[in-house]
Amino acid sequence: MPSRKLEETMPVEVFLEPVPPPMREIVDRLRAILKAATPEAAERVRLGWRILAYDLPIRKHGAYFAWIGAEKTHVHIGFPKGVLMDDPRGVLKGAGITKYARWLTYVPGAPIDEDLITELVLEAKHVAEIPKGLALELRRRRDEESD
Numbered sequence: 001m002p003s004r005k006l007e008e009t010m011p012v013e014v015f016l017e018p019v020p021p022p023m024r025e026i027v028d029r030l031r032a033i034l035k036a037a038t039p040e041a042a043e044r045v046r047l048g049w050r051i052l053a054y055d056l057p058i059r060k061h062g063a064y065f066a067w068i069g070a071e072k073t074h075v076h077i078g079f080p081k082g083v084l085m086d087d088p089r090g091v092l093k094g095a096g097i098t099k100y101a102r103w104l105t106y107v108p109g110a111p112i113d114e115d116l117i118t119e120l121v122l123e124a125k126h127v128a129e130i131p132k133g134l135a136l137e138l139r140r141r142r143d144e145e146s147d
Helices: 005-009 012-014 020-039 115-130 132-146
Strands: 042-046 051-056 064-070 075-079 101-107
Touching: 005 115, 012 020, 012 042, 020 051, 020 075, 020 115, 064 115
Parallel strands: none
Antiparallel strands: 042 051, 051 064, 064 075, 075 101
């Protein structure tokens, strides 16, 4: 896995240069919504995962709470602790694929519901602020419920 130092040296705009225009439009829109909802979040490139990662200024090293990743045919906005998030609309994907992460996927031309994304980003922020011990207990309970 690439070192964090290397990841921090690549500017976001350089990282996004090869992203095709239709995907770049989606990325730019999602970035704007995420930044408006959580202006305190730091944006960084994670080269090893080929994503933009978002960290909140809580805990000693921050708290990774969201990502945006562009692929050839779609773009994800995701949440590493998504399994702990309230999802009253039932829109988050990932159950049965990953244990904890959840995400939304957008393709060119698909509508982007700003209110929905803002709601989910704020929920992800709330989950990231849960003390680690309590988060582990919540995960254990969710794991038991899904078995």
